[in-house]
Amino acid sequence: MLQLAAVISYVIGQRNPSYRPSLVQKNSLGSASPPFAGSDLVLSPSQWSSHVVGKISSWIDLDSEDETVRLDSETTLRQELAWASHLSLQACLLPAPKGTSCANYARCVNQILQDLSNMQLWLRISLVVPDDDSMDANSATLVSKYARNMPSTLPSASSLGRWFGESVRAAIVNTDSFLTNGRGYPCLSKRHQMLITRFFNHNIQIIISANSGTPKASVDANDFHNRSVADSQRHPLRLYLDYVGHLYQKMDPLPEQERFELGYRDYLQSPLQPLMDNLEARTYETFEKDAMKYIQYQRAVSKAMLDMIPDEEASTKTIVLMVVGAGRGPLVRASLQASEETGRKLKVYAVEKNPNAVVTLHALVKLEGWEDIVTIVSSDMRYWNAPEKADILVSELLGSFGDNELSPECLDGAQRFLKPEGISIPSSLPGKMKDLRNPFSKATLLSLCSDSMNMHDSGMYTSFIQPVTASKLYNDVKAHKDVSHFETAYVVKIHNAARLAPCQSVFTFTHPKSVDSESPVDSESNQRYKKLHFTIPNDTGSAMVHGFAGYFDAVLYKDVHLGIEPSTATPNMFSWFSIFFPLRTPIYLKPGSTLEVWYEWCVTSPSESPIHNSNGRSYWVGL
Numbered sequence: 001m002l003q004l005a006a007v008i009s010y011v012i013g014q015r016n017p018s019y020r021p022s023l024v025q026k027n028s029l030g031s032a033s034p035p036f037a038g039s040d041l042v043l044s045p046s047q048w049s050s051h052v053v054g055k056i057s058s059w060i061d062l063d064s065e066d067e068t069v070r071l072d073s074e075t076t077l078r079q080e081l082a083w084a085s086h087l088s089l090q091a092c093l094l095p096a097p098k099g100t101s102c103a104n105y106a107r108c109v110n111q112i113l114q115d116l117s118n119m120q121l122w123l124r125i126s127l128v129v130p131d132d133d134s135m136d137a138n139s140a141t142l143v144s145k146y147a148r149n150m151p152s153t154l155p156s157a158s159s160l161g162r163w164f165g166e167s168v169r170a171a172i173v174n175t176d177s178f179l180t181n182g183r184g185y186p187c188l189s190k191r192h193q194m195l196i197t198r199f200f201n202h203n204i205q206i207i208i209s210a211n212s213g214t215p216k217a218s219v220d221a222n223d224f225h226n227r228s229v230a231d232s233q234r235h236p237l238r239l240y241l242d243y244v245g246h247l248y249q250k251m252d253p254l255p256e257q258e259r260f261e262l263g264y265r266d267y268l269q270s271p272l273q274p275l276m277d278n279l280e281a282r283t284y285e286t287f288e289k290d291a292m293k294y295i296q297y298q299r300a301v302s303k304a305m306l307d308m309i310p311d312e313e314a315s316t317k318t319i320v321l322m323v324v325g326a327g328r329g330p331l332v333r334a335s336l337q338a339s340e341e342t343g344r345k346l347k348v349y350a351v352e353k354n355p356n357a358v359v360t361l362h363a364l365v366k367l368e369g370w371e372d373i374v375t376i377v378s379s380d381m382r383y384w385n386a387p388e389k390a391d392i393l394v395s396e397l398l399g400s401f402g403d404n405e406l407s408p409e410c411l412d413g414a415q416r417f418l419k420p421e422g423i424s425i426p427s428s429l430p431g432k433m434k435d436l437r438n439p440f441s442k443a444t445l446l447s448l449c450s451d452s453m454n455m456h457d458s459g460m461y462t463s464f465i466q467p468v469t470a471s472k473l474y475n476d477v478k479a480h481k482d483v484s485h486f487e488t489a490y491v492v493k494i495h496n497a498a499r500l501a502p503c504q505s506v507f508t509f510t511h512p513k514s515v516d517s518e519s520p521v522d523s524e525s526n527q528r529y530k531k532l533h534f535t536i537p538n539d540t541g542s543a544m545v546h547g548f549a550g551y552f553d554a555v556l557y558k559d560v561h562l563g564i565e566p567s568t569a570t571p572n573m574f575s576w577f578s579i580f581f582p583l584r585t586p587i588y589l590k591p592g593s594t595l596e597v598w599y600e601w602c603v604t605s606p607s608e609s610p611i612h613n614s615n616g617r618s619y620w621v622g623l
């Protein structure tokens, strides 16, 4: 049930706490060394490997000025880790470095890591930088392929937030961090409670620790073996454990959408290429389950119809509506429902280039009896010779980053058959955009759209990025051991990540494009360039940037929008996950620093990255 109960910490060297290799060599005079640990028979191999995390002797000081202590430390660390490997433990918790210098600590750990195959090493890192030069392991910690010590006074939200992008395995909460409630039971402040709940949401285990003098949460393995249930209930940290268990139990159940998305968390997927490839039936099926998307389209089409035809002309005029990229027909259905809802008459063309989806479209039209209203066109919209012009053009060709499924290029082709006064859904606000366009260059227009306008009044769809710490995503890309995977964009339900600065808009595309020949804006070009500066809040502290998370927002019509940019995301919609652009080498940011990035694409400050995906050599979207 509870993650906390799942792992017992086993102090590997505790058989004899005063054991030092150098003393043994001096005293034993060649006789056999006494055992430094208990027998491996006290637990079964599966218990060792699934229930136990080893705890390496805390006296170890790998950077000690005292040569004997340093050498003893190295020998003991290796010996204890070898024993832990012998037991097939899943992980071992290393003691924190003792001073400010940890060069030899890093060297030893790095060397040991080369030979470790399955066992993880957990490092203790204090959530706050201690005042003195000792890393007080008992104050409060996270265990990451870290363990974090959690202090009684917590740092700022953005400082804490960084850790959700790092590979944190456990949080060590000292009993000092607890308060006592009116009935004398341990409890935590509201901020601590929220943090613990967030740890649970990120599968971070909680370890309760007590200062020396108070019995520790860790249980001797021999003791554990013989312990009766009644004994264990009297464990001095039992009340603390019960309280943390209570926090776990009172968590709200995950909403249905998040449950659906659980299996996709931090799982890198290649973005779809619906133009170059033909989508499969199961992909269409996933789209079609997203009721929210079609509700928003229906609302947008209804509003456009009402604006287009006044009530008094509703029975005499018929709107020509074209769904371009109709797939298996859900936007045709949404449009027909909008027609029913508004009492406006409709004639529909469903244009689709995927011949397999067209088969299903035909079956749908027949099944629903739409033959008199809907004409199916099996063609690429860029080359179709439409028999008449459309009043309303409905499309959904959006990728997670807006234009990355080539919506601009496809709609450029479809614009030919939209009446000059016609409406595109997603839609621009032609009058307003035109006012802005005329006096400015394209670069100015882009920065205006992004910086000073409310995005829902701006163009048709806009992409956004923000820098993230996302060590899991980074390591998954790195595991491919080639440059091309670093130069690829991924669609991913980003979960274990820290969003280091608010999103900024990148590119905006509007349709139909301006036909104003006097405009200085080259309205035909879909080329874009943008330079952005992200300022990391001062109280974040230092952070690593592993890449950028990308999103889009689209104005469907007037106030009806659709998008995944976190601050305005359409609720309960799961058709799009974020996009992730990894960096080949993570960038270290000092507290309060500014990150400069240009797209597409390179980081130029505080340090320079190589140019990514030059000329689309690793990743491109196929026309």
Ligand SMILES: C[S@@+](CC[C@H](N)C(=O)[O-])C[C@H]1O[C@@H](n2cnc3c(N)ncnc32)[C@H](O)[C@@H]1O
Residues within 6 Å of the ligand: 274, 275, 278, 279, 284, 287, 288, 324, 325, 326, 327, 328, 329, 330, 331, 351, 352, 353, 354, 357, 379, 380, 381, 382, 396, 397, 398, 410
């Ligand atoms: C993202 S899917 C959306 C499908 C459908 N509207 C839905 O909501 O389920 C985009 C669809 O547009 C089609 N498509 C992409 N580019 C096209 C083009 N140039 N001409 C016609 N269809 C296109 C794809 O084959 C795909 O069926």
